[in-house]
Amino acid sequence: MIRFLRSLASLKLTLAGMVGFAVGVIVYRGDISHTQWWVAAPLLLLAFNLLAAIVTNPRFRYQPGLLLFHICLLLIAGLAAVDKLIAFEGTVEIVAGTAFAADQVRHLRRGPWHRTQLHQVEFTQGDLRVEYVDGLRRGRTSSTLWLPRTPGAIERIQVGDKRPLIAAGYRFYTTSNKGYAALLTWRDRNGVALTGSINFPSYPLNDWKQNNQWIMPNGASLDISLLVAPQAYARRTAWTLDDETTPGRIRVRHAGAERVLAPGERIAIAGGSIQFEEARMWMGYRIVYVPLLPWLLVTALTGVLGLTWHLWGKFGRAAPRAATAGMEASPTNA
Amino acid sequence: MPEMTIMQVTVTLLAAGTLYSLLGVWGVLHHEYERHALLLLGFVTALLAVAIALRWIRIGHGPFVTMFEILLSNVFSIGLVYLVAALWVPAVRHGIATVYCILLVLAAWALAAPTTETPLPPTYHNAWLWAHVTVGKLFLGVCVAAVGLATILLLRLRHSNWWCREDNVVAADRAVWRLMMLAFVFHSLMLIAGAAWAQDAWGRYWAWDPLETWSLLTWCALAITLHLRVTFSRLPQAAGWSLVIGVFGLAFLTFFGVPFVSVAPHKGAM
């Protein structure tokens, strides 16, 4: 057994594993068309190799800093693996004045061990404000959220840029994806009303195509465009995207006819009617679940501390003196 | 723009320093050349500090955004870190000619880069930015100090009458490896601070963007180089020094090459 461990602990194997990892990184680069095994397999090899070395290599015993560093490397690999298994990543677009709904979340990545708790998250989107420093260069983003607190109480918080909303372990980050939405009410023949919203593409990135389709409850589709002033924002000057700048009218196209609607106006369509309530803003959030993040940070910093300790012990005070001695003996410096 | 004028003076002084220290390595000059070259570098570094301060005051943020700013601040920080290393470990001074060459390339490049003033992206208002940039600059500075020595040591294999005696080589070789270990510590910290910043700024700590990938590869190359030396006790010195130069080549590409080929993430895009 010990013999096996000793050969598994070979430093040559470490080198092979490291080279394999570097090659894996070049091939993989997060590109999902390549499998993660390109990175995972060499890491697994390195983990076993290191585990065996920690048990059998005497050098770790009398170099505690080095040992600490390598143990932290192992822990980071372990934490990163668990993170992959339990992590969640998704996106959601929420219209101002509406509540977050877990079923609207688009899942991007979901670890096999992730138990979703998104339905526990409750908040309502408030006002949005995005500052542009000049033309299309984005400055600060701030988004107001209303959170239910102790029965009856509602708390107002501000998120944006580096400040996410943290709820049920999920982090909601504002993104550059945001824009306008039209609030529409559909009424059928019997007067039964249904209000919903339709989001136009991200603004100002797609200011030239602020249109979308709405599938009516009866299955027919309706082309809707938001009427944005062609130069709503001036290039090269500072401006703000917020409620105040929200355009007021939409154009509806259906069966070859088109109508422009102002807030409150309605048109009769396919046995019912559509009323344009108003235009509002929406914010796109990126949702991540990475509960091990603080542990990863602490482990990584502890590892570096171990390495610094090793470096200190190994080279410490003796270093400059040795070097100076060499200098002094030099004929060129005599 | 005053910093442009200072940059022009800097390039002239660095060119003079390069020529002078190369003559010194060649053995043409009096042995004091290293001290003179260090003094000149001290002066250049102080000039650059003034240039950075003037620009900072005028545009209201540090030199973090455009290529001109990044090159300007790197010439300054590499110069400063090298000076500290050379004062701390005298053997490091033998590498000054290479350091001058590297600084001259970066400074001349800065002269050619556009000096446009760009506002600080929103994601840059973050304490992690400072940590990340500081340790990154320490890494590069320490790496340059090691590479300066490694290059001269390699050259000396061909021209053994150059600059120092055999016992100096031992001290210099030891200094190269010490500096590389220190560089590894700073590089590790740079990755950690970068990941923490990315989590704050973009909601992800690692997304394999080109800069992240290439800096991870630089980190691997450093680990491989350090491990090679531990694994093969009879690794020829020349191979070790060449590897050190190789690691620096990779780091140089990561720092100054990748920002050209990649877009978005690290520039705090729309």
Ligand code: HEM
């Ligand atoms: C990719 C992960 C790894 C990194 C970044 C790394 C880094 C390092 C560093 C920086 C040193 C110090 C070198 C020096 O003192 O000059 C070292 C030493 C060492 N490493 Fe690793 N290492 C890694 C993985 C491993 C693995 C998998 C093993 C398993 C065998 C291992 C075994 C050792 C040993 C035995 C030393 C002893 C050094 C001495 O004798 O001073 N390392 N490593």
